[in-house]
Amino acid sequence: MKVPYSWIKEFVDIEEDPNIVAERLNETGLETTVEKFGEYIPNLITVRITSVKKHPEKDKLFVCEATDGQKTYQIITGADNVKENQVVILAKEGAVIKGQEIKPVKFGSFESEGMFLSLEELGLEDESEGILLLGEDAPIGVDASKLLNLGEDYIFEVEITPNRGDALSVKGLAREIAAIFNKKRKEINPNVSIGKEKNPQISVETEKVNRYRGIVIENVEVKDSPFEIKLKLIKSGQKPINNVVDITNYILLQEGQPLHAFDLDKIEGQIHVRNAKEGEVFVALDGNEYNLKETDIVIADDKKVLALGGIIGGENSKVDENTKHVLLEAAHFEPSAIRKTAKRLGINTESSYRFERGVDIESLPLAQDKAVELIEKIASGKPVGEKEIYQNVYTPKTIKLREKTTKRVLGENIPKEEACEILNRLEIPTQEVEDGTVSQIPAFRAYDLQREIDLVEEVGRLKGLNNLEETYPAVPTLSYEKPEWYMFEQKTRQFFLDNGLNEVLTYTFVGEEIYNKLGLTPPNLRIVNYILKSQSVMRDNLTVSLIDVLKENLRHQTKDVAVFEISSAFFDDLEEIRAGILVSGKIIDGYRYTKEKTTFSTDLQWDFLKVKGLLLSYLASLGFKDAELQSADLPFLNRYESADIFIDGKNVGFFGKVHPKKAEELKIPKNTYVGELKLKPVSRELQPLEKEDYLFTLYKRRKTPAFQPLPKFPPVKRDLAFEVPEDFEVGKLIHEIKNSCKFAKKVKLFDVYYLGNGKKSVAVSVEFNADDRNLSDEEVNSIVEELIKELEERLDVKLRT
Amino acid sequence: MELKKELEALKGDYEKKFEEINNLQELQKLKAELLGKKGKITQVLKNLKNVPPEERKEIGKLANQIKQFFEDLIKAKEQSIKDKLLEEELKKSQIDITLPPFWIEAGAPHVVKETLKEITDIFVTMGFSVAEGPEVEREEYNFDMLNIPKDHPARDMQDTFFINKEGYVLRTHTSPVQIRTMLTKKPPIAIVAPGRVYRKDADPTHSPMFHQIEGLFVDENVTFKDLKGILKKFLETVFGENISIRLRPSYFPFTEPSVEVDIGCTVCGGEGCRVCKSTGWLEILGAGMVDPNVFEAVGIDTEKYTGFAFGLGIERIAMLKYRIPDIRLLFTNDLRFNTQFKGI
Numbered sequence A: 001m002k003v004p005y006s007w008i009k010e011f012v013d014i015e016e017d018p019n020i021v022a023e024r025l026n027e028t029g030l031e032t033t034v035e036k037f038g039e040y041i042p043n044l045i046t047v048r049i050t051s052v053k054k055h056p057e058k059d060k061l062f063v064c065e066a067t068d069g070q071k072t073y074q075i076i077t078g079a080d081n082v083k084e085n086q087v088v089i090l091a092k093e094g095a096v097i098k099g100q101e102i103k104p105v106k107f108g109s110f111e112s113e114g115m116f117l118s119l120e121e122l123g124l125e126d127e128s129e130g131i132l133l134l135g136e137d138a139p140i141g142v143d144a145s146k147l148l149n150l151g152e153d154y155i156f157e158v159e160i161t162p163n164r165g166d167a168l169s170v171k172g173l174a175r176e177i178a179a180i181f182n183k184k185r186k187e188i189n190p191n192v193s194i195g196k197e198k199n200p201q202i203s204v205e206t207e208k209v210n211r212y213r214g215i216v217i218e219n220v221e222v223k224d225s226p227f228e229i230k231l232k233l234i235k236s237g238q239k240p241i242n243n244v245v246d247i248t249n250y251i252l253l254q255e256g257q258p259l260h261a262f263d264l265d266k267i268e269g270q271i272h273v274r275n276a277k278e279g280e281v282f283v284a285l286d287g288n289e290y291n292l293k294e295t296d297i298v299i300a301d302d303k304k305v306l307a308l309g310g311i312i313g314g315e316n317s318k319v320d321e322n323t324k325h326v327l328l329e330a331a332h333f334e335p336s337a338i339r340k341t342a343k344r345l346g347i348n349t350e351s352s353y354r355f356e357r358g359v360d361i362e363s364l365p366l367a368q369d370k371a372v373e374l375i376e377k378i379a380s381g382k383p384v385g386e387k388e389i390y391q392n393v394y395t396p397k398t399i400k401l402r403e404k405t406t407k408r409v410l411g412e413n414i415p416k417e418e419a420c421e422i423l424n425r426l427e428i429p430t431q432e433v434e435d436g437t438v439s440q441i442p443a444f445r446a447y448d449l450q451r452e453i454d455l456v457e458e459v460g461r462l463k464g465l466n467n468l469e470e471t472y473p474a475v476p477t478l479s480y481e482k483p484e485w486y487m488f489e490q491k492t493r494q495f496f497l498d499n500g501l502n503e504v505l506t507y508t509f510v511g512e513e514i515y516n517k518l519g520l521t522p523p524n525l526r527i528v529n530y531i532l533k534s535q536s537v538m539r540d541n542l543t544v545s546l547i548d549v550l551k552e553n554l555r556h557q558t559k560d561v562a563v564f565e566i567s568s569a570f571f572d573d574l575e576e577i578r579a580g581i582l583v584s585g586k587i588i589d590g591y592r593y594t595k596e597k598t599t600f601s602t603d604l605q606w607d608f609l610k611v612k613g614l615l616l617s618y619l620a621s622l623g624f625k626d627a628e629l630q631s632a633d634l635p636f637l638n639r640y641e642s643a644d645i646f647i648d649g650k651n652v653g654f655f656g657k658v659h660p661k662k663a664e665e666l667k668i669p670k671n672t673y674v675g676e677l678k679l680k681p682v683s684r685e686l687q688p689l690e691k692e693d694y695l696f697t698l699y700k701r702r703k704t705p706a707f708q709p710l711p712k713f714p715p716v717k718r719d720l721a722f723e724v725p726e727d728f729e730v731g732k733l734i735h736e737i738k739n740s741c742k743f744a745k746k747v748k749l750f751d752v753y754y755l756g757n758g759k760k761s762v763a764v765s766v767e768f769n770a771d772d773r774n775l776s777d778e779e780v781n782s783i784v785e786e787l788i789k790e791l792e793e794r795l796d797v798k799l800r801t
Numbered sequence B: 001m002e003l004k005k006e007l008e009a010l011k012g013d014y015e016k017k018f019e020e021i022n023n024l025q026e027l028q029k030l031k032a033e034l035l036g037k038k039g040k041i042t043q044v045l046k047n048l049k050n051v052p053p054e055e056r057k058e059i060g061k062l063a064n065q066i067k068q069f070f071e072d073l074i075k076a077k078e079q080s081i082k083d084k085l086l087e088e089e090l091k092k093s094q095i096d097i098t099l100p101p102f103w104i105e106a107g108a109p110h111v112v113k114e115t116l117k118e119i120t121d122i123f124v125t126m127g128f129s130v131a132e133g134p135e136v137e138r139e140e141y142n143f144d145m146l147n148i149p150k151d152h153p154a155r156d157m158q159d160t161f162f163i164n165k166e167g168y169v170l171r172t173h174t175s176p177v178q179i180r181t182m183l184t185k186k187p188p189i190a191i192v193a194p195g196r197v198y199r200k201d202a203d204p205t206h207s208p209m210f211h212q213i214e215g216l217f218v219d220e221n222v223t224f225k226d227l228k229g230i231l232k233k234f235l236e237t238v239f240g241e242n243i244s245i246r247l248r249p250s251y252f253p254f255t256e257p258s259v260e261v262d263i264g265c266t267v268c269g270g271e272g273c274r275v276c277k278s279t280g281w282l283e284i285l286g287a288g289m290v291d292p293n294v295f296e297a298v299g300i301d302t303e304k305y306t307g308f309a310f311g312l313g314i315e316r317i318a319m320l321k322y323r324i325p326d327i328r329l330l331f332t333n334d335l336r337f338n339t340q341f342k343g344i
C-alpha cells in the first residue's frame, strides 16, 4: 500500500523526517519503505489545451494548441487521450525529461514547442498509457513540478502482515504514527444530511454480512475528478477514472472502508444481500464471467446479480458517464467468506484484500458519510434516502492484561501504568486495575486483539522488542536426547564424501517420463497443483533423480561422475530416507607411466566389484560385516551385474550396472552404476516406525562387540585349488570352508581361472588355527583332508591335484 | 733398514692407488694385491726373518700398523663405493614428485547440506536435540494446529503444494515438527528440526523445494529475552562476534509476539548494496514466543509453560556465506559448481 506523507499529515500533526517515521514503523511492526515523490523538474508548466487537430501529414499525431493564460504554445503529440479543455503538463524548452533536453522539434511542417508529459515521463510510474490529464479545474500557468509536489512529498510503501488490516488506510497509519510519536490523531467529521424521501428497499438475507448501509444519491454529474482528488490518487498509485468511482477509491484509501456505487437506474426492484445460488453466473467489472457457489455473497436485485459482495462490482450496474442516480453501498462482510470466494475465483481487489483482513465495522457510517459529502460537493449529487441493516452489532471484548503475564512472556517487567499508557495511545481504551490493565477492544482491532497475549505483543512492540536486554538460558538437561539419527546420517554422509563421492541435492519430485524410460511404474503420490508437470510426481526412489544429475553433467562434458545423496523416497503411507549413489566413467582419470621395467597406469574405471567394495566398506564402517548379496531383478539394471543387499536376511538396498538398453535410451554411458540403501523409515503418524529392513534400525540393534582373546598360536597356511562349474559362486566356497571347519579362520581367494571346458579353477589360501595348541603338520593334513571330503560332498567342487 | 723403506714406499704407493679406485671389483683386486696371501705386505712380512733381530720387532710393528691402516682404508672405501652405488641407483629411479597422484580425491559436500549441518551442530552443542518429521505432512499439523485456520489470510503467507492424498500437503515449513514433538513429549523440550520444505513460488529468487531449520524451546520461565539471547549467540557463531542484530516485530500465526530478525548486511557492512536492497540489513530468520493457541492445540498448560520458536532458511544463509548469486545454482547439481565447495 502506497500512502503519501502529506495525506497522513492531514490526520496527525507530525513534522518528523519521513525516513525516521518509516524506521519507527519498521521497529514497531509495519514493514515500511519511503521514497520521494518524483524529483523537481524545472521548466514544467501547466497549460490548458485549447484545440486538438489531426496532423495533416503524419498518421497518429495531433497538432494541439495550449495556453498558460498568457502565451499560446503549439505542441505535437502522439498521445490519443489529448482532450480540449484539459489541463496538462507541458515540458518547455530547457526541461530535461528522462535525461533528454526538450528543444523545439519539427514534425513535418509543424513545429512542436515542447512536450505534454505522462506519469512515466515524470518518473512516477513504469509505463503510462497517454499523457497525464489534470482535469479542467487545475490552475494553469503555474510551475507544474510545484503543483504536483514533485521532490517535496514522500510516499510510504507499507507491507502489512495479515493481522494488521487496521493499518490499511491513511487513517490507520495516522493512528499508528500518532501512537508511536505520542501525538493526537485528528478526525474530520463530515457534514451531511440525508433525506428520507427515497429510502431504498434493501434486505440482508445472509448471516455473513454483518452490516449493510445503502444511500440513494440523485442527480450526480459523472465527470472528471477535481485535481486535488486526482493528485492524491496518483500519489497513492491509483488511476483516476471518474469522480464517483474516484471518490469511492479515495475513501477506501483514506478510511480503509471499501465502498461500491451502483447505477440506480439499472437496478430492477429491491436489493437483496444474499448467498449466491449454486451455478449462478455473474459478469464482473474485470470482464470475466464467474460461476458462483452458495458460499459466495452477492448483491442482487429482483432479477440479477449486481455485485460479488465485498469483492467486485458487476458490468450490468456500473457507473459511467450516463449515470444519473447512484446507490452507494458500504458494508461489512465476514472475512472468511470473502477469502473463500476470492481465493476460489482467483480475484484479488483492494476491497477483498481489506475485507479479508478485517474492516472497522463501527466507523462504516463515518466513512460512507465522508463519501456522500464529497459526492455532494464535486458531483453535485443529492442524498435522498438511506437504509441500514446492522444485524451483528459489535460488542467490544474486554481483555485483561496481567502485569505478571507480560513479565512471564517478555522477561521484562512493564508496569501497568506504562502498559495502560501505551494501549491508550493505540486508541485501545484501557484502565488500570490491581494486577494489570483492562482494555475494551475497539472494532478496528477486533480480529487482531482477542487474547491477553495479543496485548502483550502490543505493549512489547511499542516499547521496542529490539531494546530488551537479552538473557542466556541454560538448555535443560532433562530434555536431552542423543541425536542418534542425525549422527548416523552425518556418518553416512562423511563416508561417501571421504570415499570420493560428491554430494548432490535434487528435487524430490520428478516427471513421469523418467519412470517410463526406466521401465518402472510411476508412483501414485502426486502434487495436484504442480508448477511443472516434470516436477509433479513424488519419487519413490533416488535413482530417477540421480540419472538426471548425470545427464546434467554430461551436458557440460563432465563424464566422470561419482555422486551421492541422502534424501527421501515417498510412498503412500510412509517416507524412506535413503542413500543413493551413482557412479559413471572413471574413479581416477589417470595416465600411463613406463620407465625401463617399471610400468603402471593410474587410470581407474568404475566396475561392479568397486561399487560393491564401496558399499560393503560403508556397511562395514557401521559394523555390518556380514552383508550378503543376491542377484537383483530390477528393470533398469543389467541383471547379470546387479545385486540386492541383505543384512541379517533383511533387504536393505540394491546396486548394479544400468541396463545397456536403458543407458542407450537415456543417452548415458553404459558404464554407469547406481545403488540405493534404505536408511530409515519416516512415519506420518506420531509413533515412529521401527521397521527392520532399514540400516538405522539394524544399526541401533547391533550388538556392541566384545573383546576376543588374540590367538596364542601361529596359523598354518595351506593353498587349495578346486575345479568347479563355470557358474559356481566363489562366495559359496569361501563361506562353506569357514562353515565346515572350525580351524579355518581365514579364507583368502587368490586365483580364479576359467579352464574352458565349462569349468573353472578356484584357488584359495586357508589359515588354520587352534585356540589351545599348535597344530602339527600331520594334524593340519588330516584337517584339510576332512575339509576337502566335506566340501566335495556338499558342493559341486573337486580338489585339483 | 731396507725393509722399512720398502714398507714406507709401499704405503705411499698404495695409498695413492686406493684413492683412485671407484668400483668394488678393483677394490677387491687391489686388496688382494696388497693384503692377499701373496700380497705385497705379506711378502714383506715373509722377508722379516732375514732382518736382524734387533730391527725385526720394529719393522714387524710397522708392517702390522700399515696392514691395519689399509684394512681400515679398504673398509671405508668399500662403504663409500657402496653408498655411491646406492645413491646412483636411487637417483635413477627418482620419482617426478609433480606427477598427478594416484588416490581417490575426497568428494565435495553440498553447500546447503553443509550449512544445515553447521547450524544444526551449533544447536546440538548448546544442548538441543534433533527432531524430524515427514515431508508429506498432515494439513492439520502444517496449518491448523499452528494457529493457521482455513480461510485465514495467513495461509497466503505460504503458497502450498497439495498432494493427491486427502488431508496432506507438502509441508511448507519445518514448524509441524514442533507440533509432532509437543504431541509426543512433555516439557522441557529443546529441539531443532532441520529439513526440506516446499512452497509453490515460481520465481527466480525462490525454489519450490528448499531447507529450513526450526527451533523450539519450551519450559517454565522461558522468555522473549531468552529467545534473543539464544539467537544472538547463534548468529554470532555463524557470522562472527561483530555482527549487528535487529529485531523487528512481525507476525507469524504460531508465535506471539513475533519478530523478524535482521543482521547487518554481510556484503556491504551496512552501507547499503544490491544484496540488502540498500537497507544495510538482511532478513535472516523469523522467531517468537509460542502462541498460546498452539500450546492449547497440543495440550500444554499455558499458565505453566512458555516457549519460543524460530525458523530460518538455509539457502539464504549459504548464499550469503559463500556469495552465491543465484539460488538456482544450488539445485542444478553441475559438479563444476558443487566441487568449488570442497573442504568447507
Ligand SMILES: [Zn+2]
Residues within 6 Å of the ligand: B265, B266, B267, B268, B269, B270, B271, B272, B273, B274, B275, B276, B277, B278, B280, B281
Ligand atoms: Zn548490503
